Structures are given as structure tokens and as C-alpha cells.
Amino acid sequence: MLGAGAWGTAFAKILAEAGADVTMWARREPVAAAIREGHVNEGSLPGVKLPARVTATSDLAAAVADAELVFLAVPSQTLRGNLADWAPHLPPDSTLISLMKGIELGTTKRMSQVIVETARVDPSRVVVVSGPNLAPEIAAEQPAATVIAGTDPGRAQQVQQAVALPYLRPYTSDDVIGCEIGGAVKNVIALAYGMASAMGMGDNTKASLITRGLAETTRLGVALGADPMTFAGLAGLGDLVATCSSPLSRNHTFGEHLGRGESLEEAQRATKQTAEGVKSCLAIRDLARAHGVEMPITEQVERVCHEGVDPRVAVKLLMGREMKPE
Template sequence: MSHVAVLGAGSWGTAFAKVLADAGRDVLLWARRPAVAEAISTTRTNPDYLPRLRLPAAVRASTDAAEAITGADLVVLAVPAQTLRGNLAEWARHLEPDSTLVSLMKGIELGTTKRMSEVIVETAGVAADRVVVVSGPNLAAEIADEQPAATVVACTDTDRATLVQASVSTPYLRPYTNDDVIGCELGGAVKNVIALAYGMTTAMGLGDNTRATLITRGLAETARLGVALGADPLTFAGLAGLGDLVATCSSPLSRNRTFGEHLGRGETLEQAQTATRQTAEGVKSCLAIRDLSRAHGVEMPITEQVERVCHEGADPRTAMAVLMSRKPRPE
């Protein structure tokens, strides 16, 4: 009997495993650490990430990726973006011939500036229409609590997108299909960078005007890059664009916003990493997104300043002053 493999037992991977089980699928959740797999198997909880969530009986856990992947018709990838290529290179040989690969990752690969779906296609040697991207305002803790939310299921193959849509439809999660993979992936990646900036402004004590400006101008530079890469500009007005951006910026549950708050209080990158203890994808992705924007001649001033704060030691207040002193122009 087929099952769904979820590779990655962090917050979103664990919550997504619950969604799949609640939608009627049998799930085998791969955890890198034996202690996490053991806890899920014996207590039905993941104490390191979502300790209050009790997982359904249809979710099993394993540290054997081959066991999880073999026989799976859906393979959900929920590892940190910068580890995808190395992990998938080891896992690809276990994939079933027509399995669907689902990406939950929101990042751009360092060095190659490739989107996650592109890394999957290249590393696993699969056709692009086998890759489905899930993106939207999906804070894991709220999904785990079954608070009503929506998401986007994007694939160039409409039938495959519809298949995944049915596999994640629950009374508390409403998925919409979309064929704009580029736009959905860029919205998910760049919003993490903008959320870092939002967190910095929050820690600096700046108000709603500043934060609203960051969201809207952040969305504008995301859309500029998306259009340059062939995305549909309307995607950025939807769940995978504005929706995800608002949730990630405004919620205290957001790792990237929280990480940005530490930087806004004057902490170093290392201090912020120690304090948060979880992956803030925007910290690394801001480098790749900056490189991608430069390669396509797209101005992304907020992204540029976030990169300077994260990786060049710039003061967040100086970065804000640079943004405010840019040459006036039409909106």
C-alpha cells in the first residue's frame, strides 16, 4: 500500500505530516535524529519543535530515509534549503518512477541561485512537472493547532497539483492550485528576507508606518524579481505573495522576524543564531537573492541592506538611513 514520505521532522514537516494524516493519508516521517523519531513513535509528540501537538496514529517515524521513500507516491521535502542538494543526492535512487515530489522549502540555493524546485529537478533527475511547491501563510504552530488557513499548491502539471490539493485538504487547511511555480517560490523565499528587516524595525521601536512601508516595498521588489524571471505578477497579490509576507512579518511565531529582532537589538549573527536555535532561511537566502537580483539587473534595496546587516556587520539603523536616503522616484 502506498504512503506519503515526509523527509524532515522540524516544525513545518511535523505539522504537514499531521495535515496529510488528517486528510486520510498514511505518513512515514523521516527524522535525522533518533531521539526525535523515538519520541514520535512512543509519545506521538515531537518535543523539540511542536511539543503540544499530538500526532495522529497514521503518522509513523523513522530514521531510515530509504524506508520512508520506498513505495511512497508523494515524497515531501521539508529539510533546510541549503541542505537539500546533499540530502536528495543520497535519497534520489529510492524514488518511485512516477512519485510526486513536494517542496515545503522556502529559500534560494547559495552559489547556484537556484530555486528549490530547480535543485530537485537537477539533483533527482526528474521532470519539472513532477515537482509541486507548497507555499503560503502557513505558520506551523497555528496549522498544528488546526487554526483555519489557506495555502497554494503550485505545479506546471495541473493534474498533479490537483492530486496534492486533495491530499492536503482538511477542515482547517484550504489549498488552492496554481501553475506559477516561479512566483510561488520567489514569494516564499524573499518574504523571509523582508521579515528579517521587519524584525529589526520592531526591535528598534519603529511604528506601523515603517512596518507597512517595509511590507509594501518588500512586496514590490519581490514582484520585480519575479517578473524578470518569468513569474505572473498577480501571484504576488495572492497567498504565496502578500499572504505569506504579512504572516511572516507580523507574527511572533516567525523565525525570520524573531531573528531580525535579535539583530535589531544589536546582537551579532552568531548571538542571534544561538538565541533562536532554529533555521532562519532568510539569513542565508539573502545572499543568494542578492546575487540573483544583480544577475538580472533588478534593484532590491531592502534585500541588499539585510545582507549587509547579516553578513557585513552593518548597523540596522545605518541600513534604514541608507534606504530612506535613496533617490526619489515614482512608485
């Protein structure tokens, strides 16, 4: 497990409870030591005791030695730089599993594409995990489902078997594109949802944001070659609803700060966590424009985050758009 954030830590717990020996890599040795010696990661997942089968190190080569499954759980915009250093240490023919949800700035590439390009591996070796999987709830063993997507059915099924638990039901899919687009765009829509909540807007507004957010996510996904049915499932609607509506969602919480009139810098200081949608909204907007896809909610979130537009003005612009059929 490369990365010791909340989701990487929760996923290490899942793997160990499903029967695997798990080695986590943490950049800071004190974090690795706390996991290794005390089986806790209080900075990322407070109050959660990790199984004895989870250990940790700050030595990357030691972390991946002889691993069949290598899970990548770092902030999406840091993946390329990290993987350039990690690639020489990855075991041959290991399956590389992305737990990240974002689109890379500058290149507008999905995380699986960044992995293939940077690690120089065949796309069949890459699997992605997506779905309504808020880390604290998973760590508390609340029932949930997830999607394991890959172009090699055997590898996807291997990961499926490695994470199946009484409280986590994994499904497989061959739609990597759809799962990654759903996982990236939902963060942006959740920012808008958080803003709406902070501005005191009601359930009609929130339901409209989720529904129209799903529509623009689907439009982009289909333009890139995804199966439209993916967006009606766990990696689409499921993840969107969870991320928009839950106070555990970083993007929802970050959006609330923006909706209260705070600047991007003030919201960042207050949340002290990575809200993937803040950076991804720029890349998603560029990706949409490159493919001629209209994404009005994403456009307005980008303007609020990066151009200083007042969220109330953004709402008026959304509501004042040209009338059209649904």
C-alpha cells in the first residue's frame, strides 16, 4: 500500500481482514513506526485499530518487495512524480491498483493513464477501485459496495477476492474509463453541493445539483468511450450521492467553506486536507472543452475556486442559462 492517508489506511485494514499480509509505505518514518508498532494511524484515521497483519515502512523498496498487488493511494496530482521514483522497484507482472480519483492537471489524463505512461506497464496490469467508499465508514465496518474495474478480467477478479468482506461487497467491471470519470467529476459536483448547503439552499437545489451533475459526468464519460450504464451504478450515482451528501466528504466540507464566502486559501487552512475536486476541476474543464462537452456546473465551480467568483453569482449564471430540453 503506497500511501498512508485515510483511504489507503482503511484499505490496508480491508486487505488484512480479508486475509492478506499488508505492508504500507509512509513518507514519514514516525507515521510508519506508529502503524508498525502501535497499529494506529491517528493522523489519517483516528481511533481505528489496524489488524496485526498490517505493518509499515518508509523504505519504498521494502514495501513493494515480492508484492503481487500494489495499491497506489496518494493525492492524484502527486502520482506522476512519485511513480517516476517508484517504477524501478515495482515487481514484474504485479497488478497496480489505483485508489485515486482525479484528472491530472496539464495532461488531462486519468490516473490509470498516468500509471501506464509513468511506470511503463501494459494497461492490462492496471485496475481501479471506485464507488461510495468514505474511509471512516469503511473503517467502522459499515456495509458498503465498491467497483473493481480492469481490462484484464483475471486481475480484476483477483482484487475482488482480495477485498471481499461481510461489510464490503466488491463488483467487477471492464469500464475503466467510466469508473475513473465518475470518481473524478463527483468531487467537483460535491464542491458545488457543499457551497449550496452553506448558502442555505434546500433539497430541491441539492437534488438538482446531483441530477444535473450526473448528466454532465455521463456526457463527458460517453465522449471518452465509457459505457453510459456505468454512471447509473456505484461508480457513478452511488459515489456522487455519498460524496455530495456526507459531512465526511472532504469536497463537501471544502465547498461549505467556499459557500460561506471564504477564499480558497482560507478554506484550505480550515480543512487541512486534500479536496481533490479543487485541482481536478481545472483539468476536467479542459478535458471537456477538448471534447466539445458542455459541463456548466464544473465550469462554475472552477470559476469560484480559481477566479474568485462569488458562489451566489455562479448560481445565478447556472439558473440563467438558455432554456433547453432535458
